[in-house]
Amino acid sequence: MATAAENVTSDPRALDPMDLYDVHSELSEEEQLVKETVARFVDEKALPIIPDAFEEGRFPAELVSEIAELGLLGSSIEGYDCAGLNSVCYGLICQELERGDSGLRSFVSVQSSLVMYPIYAYGSEEQKQRWLPALAKGEAIGCFGLTEPQGGSDPGNMQTRAKRDGDDWVLNGSKMWITNGTIADIAVVWAKTDEGVQGFLVEKGTKGFAAPEIEHKFSLRASVTSSLFFDNVRIPDANRLPGVRGLKGPLGCLTQARYGITWGAIGAAQACLRELIDYTGTRILFNRPLSHTQTVQRRLAEMSRQITMAQLLSLRLGRLKDSGRMSPTQVSLAKWNNVRMALDIARDSRDLLGGSGISVEFCPIRHMLNLESVITYEGTETVHELVIGRELTGVNAF
Numbered sequence: 001m002a003t004a005a006e007n008v009t010s011d012p013r014a015l016d017p018m019d020l021y022d023v024h025s026e027l028s029e030e031e032q033l034v035k036e037t038v039a040r041f042v043d044e045k046a047l048p049i050i051p052d053a054f055e056e057g058r059f060p061a062e063l064v065s066e067i068a069e070l071g072l073l074g075s076s077i078e079g080y081d082c083a084g085l086n087s088v089c090y091g092l093i094c095q096e097l098e099r100g101d102s103g104l105r106s107f108v109s110v111q112s113s114l115v116m117y118p119i120y121a122y123g124s125e126e127q128k129q130r131w132l133p134a135l136a137k138g139e140a141i142g143c144f145g146l147t148e149p150q151g152g153s154d155p156g157n158m159q160t161r162a163k164r165d166g167d168d169w170v171l172n173g174s175k176m177w178i179t180n181g182t183i184a185d186i187a188v189v190w191a192k193t194d195e196g197v198q199g200f201l202v203e204k205g206t207k208g209f210a211a212p213e214i215e216h217k218f219s220l221r222a223s224v225t226s227s228l229f230f231d232n233v234r235i236p237d238a239n240r241l242p243g244v245r246g247l248k249g250p251l252g253c254l255t256q257a258r259y260g261i262t263w264g265a266i267g268a269a270q271a272c273l274r275e276l277i278d279y280t281g282t283r284i285l286f287n288r289p290l291s292h293t294q295t296v297q298r299r300l301a302e303m304s305r306q307i308t309m310a311q312l313l314s315l316r317l318g319r320l321k322d323s324g325r326m327s328p329t330q331v332s333l334a335k336w337n338n339v340r341m342a343l344d345i346a347r348d349s350r351d352l353l354g355g356s357g358i359s360v361e362f363c364p365i366r367h368m369l370n371l372e373s374v375i376t377y378e379g380t381e382t383v384h385e386l387v388i389g390r391e392l393t394g395v396n397a398f
């Protein structure tokens with residue numbers, strides 16, 4: 001125990017290399033339990049199969065039932081068979097899943113923040129009863145269609161249209177780069193109407209709706225990415241989300257998902273650093289372990305510095321969110337910072353592994369390739385920089 005005068009721990013080496021500032025002790029018992037439970041699932045069930053799934057370009061669907069049993073789908077929602085956990089718990093879930101693979105975190109982000117959240121926040125009671133329990137149990141899978149081929153950064157320019165026809169709506173247009181699209185039972189689709197942008201629940205198998213998979217990806221290979229096509233798709237008014245109109249509907253969902261990604265990126269970076277500490281400790285070059293050289297220690301220290309700052313940022317963001325004080329601009333700053341941090345660490349880790357770094361047997365190249373998507377989706381780095389620039393100057397420079 002440190003004396004009041006010293007106020008320092010007696011053994012400075014007792015620090016956790018993945019958590020130098022002991023963020024863990026800032027977590028409640030419930031938050032610690034959630035983190036440890038998801039970490040165990042990732043170590044025991046996900047990591048043994050993820051490298052092969054990535055190489056094969058296959059989403060490991062066999063993990064979905066256990067992800068659901070652990071209460072990781074729609075974990076922040078109260079009722080409807082959901083776990084009702086706080087936002088820090090959701091962040092920790094994302095962190096641990098992305099320590100495994102961004103594809104796993106993507107699956108949970110989309111299902112929770114982009115499908116269950118809009119149904120919960122904007123849906124009718126009938127829509128909530130019908131979909132939320134099934135989505136929570138993993139019995140139904142959802143996707144979120146906002147991005148279109150002509151430019152995802154500017155969703156206000158969407159071309160997909162829904163026209164009223166009696167008690168129905170008729171949907172025409174297309175969406176691109178949609179996570180889970182091909183395997184989804186329900187698509188939350190955003191379309192322009194005469195009364196502004198609105199959200200529609202489009203069920204798998206509806207006439208005129210197709211969701212082919214996008215092949216030949218070098219990133220997020222353990223995740224399904226699809227196009228969505230709507231050719232005179234007829235949808236009953238009961239499948240329209242009645243609670244929101246305008247771009248703030250989909251953008252409000254993005255705020256939820258981006259928040260989770262700020263934590264997820266930390267997990268990917270931690271996985272790389274963990275691998276590097278082990279590797280450089282045993283790799284003998286010029287008669288000494290690589291980790292005994294100053295430049296390697298400086299590179300590891302830089303990774304640790306960046307991860308520590310990201311951890312503190314996300315925890316603060318989570319506490320702001322749980323107290324109802326988080327703003328979308330704060331989320332933009334953390335999404336930009338943390339994903340950039342993780343991508344830089346993954347690229348540097350790949351380099352420090354030398355030739356081994358190009359093998360799927362070591363996680364950095366997989367995380368590096370995945371993070372190239374993560375830095376693009378949910379708002380590119382430039383989009384988030386411009387959100388902050390707009391906040392600082394009051395000028396919209398998009």
Ligand code: TGC
Nearest residue numbers: 106109152153155156179247248251252255328377378379
């Ligand atoms: P702008 O005028 O700024 O806003 C329109 C209305 O929306 C409100 N708003 C937000 N509300 C909640 N959260 C946010 N983050 C919000 N940002 C804006 C705003 O207050 C306004 O409301 P109102 O009531 O005044 O109408 O709109 P803009 O057209 O100028 O666009 C701003 C910009 C560029 C920031 C926005 O278009 C944007 O974020 N673009 C990036 C699009 C994007 O991130 N797409 C992601 C698609 S989904 C995805 O990538 C899933 S990946 C999933 C995975 O696998 O993990």
Ligand code: FAD
Nearest residue numbers: 144145146147151152153177178179373377378380382398
């Ligand atoms: P563009 O918008 O065409 O951007 C191209 C470049 O221009 C970028 O570098 C961008 O930063 C830059 N740029 C844009 N505007 C400006 C400006 N004003 N000034 C300077 N530079 C600018 N979307 C969904 O709706 N649902 C999903 O589930 C989903 N999943 C995805 C999964 C994957 C694997 C990927 C890769 C994408 C996914 N997306 C999804 C789409 C994603 O959100 C978009 O790719 C992203 O928003 C960028 O849009 P874009 O690809 O059309 O690029």
